[in-house]
Amino acid sequence: MNAHQDWLETDFYAVLGVAATASEDEVKKAYKKLARELHPDRNPGDKAAEERFKAVSRAKEVLSDAKTRKEYDEFRRLSREGGFGAGRGGPGGPGGPGGPFFDGDVNLNDLLSGLFGGGGPARGPRRGGAMGPRPGVDVQAHLSLDFVDAVSGLETTITVGGRQVKTRLPAGVKDGQTIRLRGKGEPGVNGGPAGDLLLELSVAAHPTFGRKGHDLTVTVPVTYTEAVLGAEIEAPTLDGAAVRLKVPPGSRTGRVLRAKGRGAAGHDLLVTIEVAVPQHVSTEERALLEQLAVLEQQRASPRGTR
Numbered sequence: 552m553n554a555h556q557d558w559l560e561t562d563f564y565a566v567l568g569v570a571a572t573a574s575e576d577e578v579k580k581a582y583k584k585l586a587r588e589l590h591p592d593r594n595p596g597d598k599a600a601e602e603r604f605k606a607v608s609r610a611k612e613v614l615s616d617a618k619t620r621k622e623y624d625e626f627r628r629l630s631r632e633g634g635f636g637a638g639r640g641g642p643g644g645p646g647g648p649g650g651p652f653f654d655g656d657v658n659l660n661d662l663l664s665g666l667f668g669g670g671g672p673a674r675g676p677r678r679g680g681a682m683g684p685r686p687g688v689d690v691q692a693h694l695s696l697d698f699v700d701a702v703s704g705l706e707t708t709i710t711v712g713g714r715q716v717k718t719r720l721p722a723g724v725k726d727g728q729t730i731r732l733r734g735k736g737e738p739g740v741n742g743g744p745a746g747d748l749l750l751e752l753s754v755a756a757h758p759t760f761g762r763k764g765h766d767l768t769v770t771v772p773v774t775y776t777e778a779v780l781g782a783e784i785e786a787p788t789l790d791g792a793a794v795r796l797k798v799p800p801g802s803r804t805g806r807v808l809r810a811k812g813r814g815a816a817g818h819d820l821l822v823t824i825e826v827a828v829p830q831h832v833s834t835e836e837r838a839l840l841e842q843l844a845v846l847e848q849q850r851a852s853p854r855g856t857r
Contacts, residue, residue: 558626563610571624575615582611583727586693587753591710605712608691612749615691687737687746694750698757699789701725702767702815711735711748718750722816723765726754760789763821767814772827778802786822788813796822 564571567581585607587593594600614620692711704722708715716735724730729751736746761768771786781800785793786808794810802824810820832840 557609558613558623559630561606561610562627563613563623566606566610567614573614575617578611578614582607582615583751586611586751590693590695592695604693608693612689612691683741684743685740686743687739689746689749690736691749691751693753695753695755696720696724697755698760699815701752701754702762702789704816709748709750712737716748720752723818724752724754725762726752728752759787765814765816765818766821767818768821768823770823770825773798773802773824775826775828778804778824778826784824786810786820788820789815794820798824 564573567573567578567585569577569581573581586604589600589604589607591597591601591604594604612619613623690711692709694707694709696705700720701724702722704720704724706717706719708717710716716732718732718735720730729749732748732750734745735748738745759769767789769786771784773782773784776782777784777798779801781802782798783795784798785795788794788810794813796808796810798806798808804824804826806824808822808824810822812818813820
């Protein structure tokens with residue numbers, strides 16, 4: 552099939568379930584929702600879901616690029632108005648007004664080139680003839696990653712349109728990020744360069760760690776006495792080996808301690824301390840706390856009152 556033949560046959564807005572006036576954000580949101588639902592990883596062996604996933608990816612590829620979307624909208628407008636000239640049989644040439652737009656020899660790429668400035672004035676469709684090199688179409692795909700692979704980087708193989716594409720994802724990719732893989736899209740025509748693969752990523756959350764820029768984050772509880780008197784504590788790291796850190800005396804909840812180079816890919820680990828308040832105390836602990844409360848009354852209240 553010609554690279555743009557589906558422009559004639561497919562309403563990409565309907566594929567994504569959005570209006571023709573949808574904003575770029577609405578298009579991306581609709582695509583992301585459908586891509587998650589239809590992704591082959593979630594529907595193994597489901598050919599219908601696989602075909603829908605391909606259709607949704609193609610729709611997003613066309614509608615998420617402002618220039619391509621404008622061309623697509625104009626193309627469909629002209630097709631509805633019969634603006635591509637006569638078809639088969641009847642007045643004004645084969646087909647006359649209202650007939651089919653193209654016959655089997657029409658080259659849709661040539662038509663698009665004429666319509667949208669592909670070199671020289673629009674000449675309309677032509678039959679046969681040599682065609683110069685044309686770049687391949689960009690392809691959209693989706694990849695789900697776990698947290699560790701995303702922050703550490705990995706080498707993986709992706710199946711796109713029946714092809715196996717091997718790539719190396721850099722360390723530190725984020726949820727929702729799109730990676731452009733040059734030359735991994737559809738092959739070019741007549742020696743033209745291949746298109747790109749636009750790989751949209753979904754990164755799962757981690758039960759322990761978070762991210763701040765390139766650094767990892769983790770929250771570690773400390774006792775009241777550790778926070779007041781200071782202490783040396785252990786914090787977990789992504790590779791499983793604990794790191795020891797000093798909690799300065801008088802530390803409050805929310806204080807951040809930095810463990811240099813103990814995050815992922817040589818970045819830092821940011822450890823936030825949280826003063827843990829016990830839900831239950833023993834009789835002995837209660838007695839000591841009551842003594843402490845008496846001593847605290849001799850100091851100014853942290854609320855500014857006695």
